[in-house]
Amino acid sequence: MDALLRVDVFQHIDTWVFDLDNTLYPSDSDLWPKIDARITLFLGHLFGLDGMSARALQKYYYQRYGTTLRGLMLEHSVSAEDYLAFTHDIDRSSLEPNLLLAAALAALPGRKLILTNGSREHALRTATALGLHTMFDDIFDIVAADFVPKPEASTYQRFFDRHDVDPGRAVMFEDIARNLIVPHERGMTTALVVPKPGQMDHRDSFEIEGDAPHVDFVTSDLEAFLADIIAKMGGGEGGS
Template identity: 45%
Template sequence: MNADLAHIDTWLFDLDNTLYPAESGFMGDVERRMTDFVMKVAGLPRDEAFALQKTYLAEHGLTLGGLMKHHGVAPADFHALFHDLPLDVLAHDAGLLAALERLPGRRLIFTNADEIHAVRVLDHLKLDHLFDEVFHIHSFGFAPKPDPVGFARMIAAHGMDPATTAFFEDSERNLKPAFDLGMTTVLVGAHAEASAAPFVHHRTHKLAPFLAGARLKEAA
């Protein structure tokens, strides 16, 4: 059944593993570099560094939060790890481009990554011209998803009405604060259809056909 999104005029998208499939393996490359960095900073063997990385992610919303608090890591040093990652595993999706183009209103990116990473990925996917702005980790003062503070800052910065906003994410837990605010929530990815979370309105394995089939607001 096609989703009824005729009330939506602001389209909010996570970036990584949402605007491209997790099956690309790109985030695996990101995670490996992250683990290497934690090994160096914390002086731990790889398995312990990986466990610490996941602990910081759970406790702070992102690994960087724990590295900043407990190891004095500068955000710029951390983000620089990913600025030269090869992007060849990310394929341009003409179907997704067409599906995004038909969406009425504003399109925004809401990512826990930094601006340089987001711009690189969007440019490589040939989607950069479709988005009005990237709201990145620096934009919301290092209050990462799912921190409600980050959501509040984004809404204030863009004058958003949650009731007419749809938020697309591959991470289930990041949809909870959006739901609480009154947004329409869409879980994306291979795991989406197995989700039984009451705060997820729609679930889809693939983003492009979901958007292409959705009922949208008619042009005035």
């Protein structure tokens, strides 16, 4: 893991890839807890479970299949459309436009893409609330991934093929370190976005890693990290 920003690491990058949840918005935002609670509620309604039992089942599916949705699809043939519509039906009014991040994204040379295990609609609504929706060229969501979530290798390959991404000329920003294993193996530069000191961390315990060989950079301030890259590259070329 390299804590120092070297301009040569990013000079060749032409595709900037970002996870959505807990990456493009702060880790202490109430957005992910709202989604998490909706997932629990969905399972409770579906199976007639109390809150604790629904929560336990939710986490079982998440750890085994990568997303609760995939577990429900494989084991119970649950409609992905119904699930995504219900779990992402949340109030995003707590999010505020992030002008610093918008400016940094606009200044990065090359394409900017979102790669998320959530839905395209959720990504669009969230990016809009953050004032970032015009910064990205496209969104690769769980539907585009054929409902196979990160960190599965096939999902990244599908993403690379869909958007003609050369991994050796791309960087990925992500809040869960295991989701950077395959990108690193394929030649992407990788950056882990972690909570600022004292910030709430909504990741599950098994998602939190220390130093890892597949993580090139770690930052708790995405806006400042990108601004530093732009400054070291001489101001960036702009465009989105």
